[in-house]
Amino acid sequence: MNRAKANQATTPRFWRDPALPFVEARDVLDGRQLCYARHSHECFSIGAITQGRSSYLNEKARERVEAGTVVLMNPGDVHACNPLDGQPWSYRMFYVDVAWLTELQQQAGFSRNQPLRAFRAILSRDPALYGGLNHLYDLLSHSQADTLDKHCALLEFFATLQQRLEPAPRRRREDNPRVRLAADFIRAHCTEPLKLEDICAAAGLSPSYLIRSFRRGYGMTPHAYLINSRVQYAQARLRRGDQIAEVAQAAGFADQAHLQRTFKQLLAATPGQYRHQGHNR
Numbered sequence: 001m002n003r004a005k006a007n008q009a010t011t012p013r014f015w016r017d018p019a020l021p022f023v024e025a026r027d028v029l030d031g032r033q034l035c036y037a038r039h040s041h042e043c044f045s046i047g048a049i050t051q052g053r054s055s056y057l058n059e060k061a062r063e064r065v066e067a068g069t070v071v072l073m074n075p076g077d078v079h080a081c082n083p084l085d086g087q088p089w090s091y092r093m094f095y096v097d098v099a100w101l102t103e104l105q106q107q108a109g110f111s112r113n114q115p116l117r118a119f120r121a122i123l124s125r126d127p128a129l130y131g132g133l134n135h136l137y138d139l140l141s142h143s144q145a146d147t148l149d150k151h152c153a154l155l156e157f158f159a160t161l162q163q164r165l166e167p168a169p170r171r172r173r174e175d176n177p178r179v180r181l182a183a184d185f186i187r188a189h190c191t192e193p194l195k196l197e198d199i200c201a202a203a204g205l206s207p208s209y210l211i212r213s214f215r216r217g218y219g220m221t222p223h224a225y226l227i228n229s230r231v232q233y234a235q236a237r238l239r240r241g242d243q244i245a246e247v248a249q250a251a252g253f254a255d256q257a258h259l260q261r262t263f264k265q266l267l268a269a270t271p272g273q274y275r276h277q278g279h280n281r
Helices: 003-010 098-107 127-140 147-164 177-188 196-203 207-218 222-239 244-251 256-267 271-277
Strands: 013-015 023-028 044-058 061-066 070-073 079-083 089-096
Touching: 023 127, 044 127, 070 127, 089 098, 089 127, 098 147, 127 147, 177 196, 177 207, 177 222, 196 207, 207 222, 222 244, 222 256, 222 271, 244 256, 244 271, 256 271
Parallel strands: none
Antiparallel strands: 013 023, 023 089, 044 061, 044 070, 044 079, 044 089
């Protein structure tokens, strides 16, 4: 493989369509050089391992996954997928808006008074889900496919997902209301130069208790959660097409280089790749 083809294979490709703003997709043909730090998303994430094998961390579970596996990350789940000893692997990921998926669940019969029902499974080897997810990606990324066809296919796949996978218990992790207040405060003020004292005051907790309980509840420290929230804020601005330097400053990073390093650590892509490649191909 020549250098140009090698770069193309290792560069992540993003798909977005303004007509379908509730979903985003990503395709990686060669993930050997792409490593993720532990992170989480506010959206629901689901992906298919299309070739090779990789390590998969989701909350406290560690798995080795291979081609034919579907991986699932509920909103807020701390996770990471990384190569195994330089072995080639490829994958496709979908990031789905929580409000859209919640509405779909309610239409399927879930209570309208409940938030999104998370899924119990963190992975599946169901051939129907794996095949359906790959078919969905091929359709979404086809530039000549009709938007109505894409929308219908999205509804059909995620309705099937509800039918084939069990919902998670309503209390999947320790739920401390004061720690939840701290997390809400961090997300709401993530672009500001927060101090630990600010977060403790908002939640009414001592620093030592906050650190200990936050890690237990959210799988990361308050500082890591702050950085994760800033990257998610930056993603939203980049999806709108904002300039990278402007986004870095608005998101609370020291400079564009700081955003570049952090964005790549958490998402295994540069802000430029994410901003420029996200279009309906």
